[in-house]
Amino acid sequence: MEEETLSFKCVAFDVDGTLLDTEKAVLTSLQRVLLEETGKAPAAEQLRFVLGIPGVTALEQLGVPDCDAAFAKWVAYAREYDHLVTVFPGIPEVLDQLQNAGATLGMVTSRTRVELEGDIVHFGLLERFHAVICADDTEGHKPDPDPLLKLMADTGFSPGEVIYVGDTVYDSQCARAAGVKFALALWGAGDPNVPCDYRVAHPAELVEICRPAPGR
Structure with missing residues (x-):
């Protein structure tokens, strides 16, 4: 695909559930933390709401007493389950x-930079991204628009030039609040009915979405 004029000049991606399949590693390590901190380990399905929001926020909502200490433990335990993490098929391509088409790639995640460094660096994905916005970089977090607003401030793109690819309602709400089009990554989404501008069954479809419509 040669460089061309694109409908979206910047394509921003969420990480968990969009670039990487981390659900089992994230939830298994969280169950372990909760068992130690609260004496209970809810079923994975009951914990899926934590996917897409900052870890400390998730622990607060779960009623963990010392969230900072528990979060550090969660990060450490998650490393032990790195072997369960994979890149979704079609993402590198x-x-x-x-x-190659001339798009600027961005990454907008609720992970901290410490959390991000392991998996993304291991799989060789980080170097492909021009701008990376983590939970450390903004005061507000998804579903607030701050992360995408920060991305646009750093790259100079306007909302109409950006599309955000994610898998959760938090991603959708963040994009809508920032005035950015949202593509739902069905390959990682737990709910296929999350409000979106585009429903994308396979990563390759993003190339066509970014191409301008005939006559434009």
């Missing part, structure tokens, strides 16, 4: 295609 579509990142290359979008870059």
Whole structure:
């Protein structure tokens, strides 16, 4: 795909459930933390709401007494389950295609930079992204628009030039609040009915979405 004029000049991606399949590692390590901190380990399905929000926020909502200490433990335990983390099929290829077409790639995640460094660096994805916004970088977090607003401030793109690809309602709400189009990554989404502008079954479809419509 040669460089061309694109409908969206910046394609921003969420990490968990969009670039990486981390659900089992995240929830298994969280269950372990909760068992130690509260004496109870809810079923994974009851914990899926934590996917897409900052870890400390999730622990606060779960009623953990010392969230900072528990979060540090969660990060450490998650490392023990790194072998369960995989890159979703088609992601490396579509990142290359979008870059070759002239798109700027962004990453907007609720992970802290410490959390991000392990998986993303291990899989060789980080170097592909021009701008990376983590939970450390903004006061407000998804579903607030702050992370995407920060991305646009750093890259100079306007809302109409950006599309955000994510898998949760938090991602959708963040995009809507920032005035950015949202593509729902069905390959990682737990709920296929999350409000969105585009429902994307496979990463390769993003290339066509970013191409301008005929006559434009």
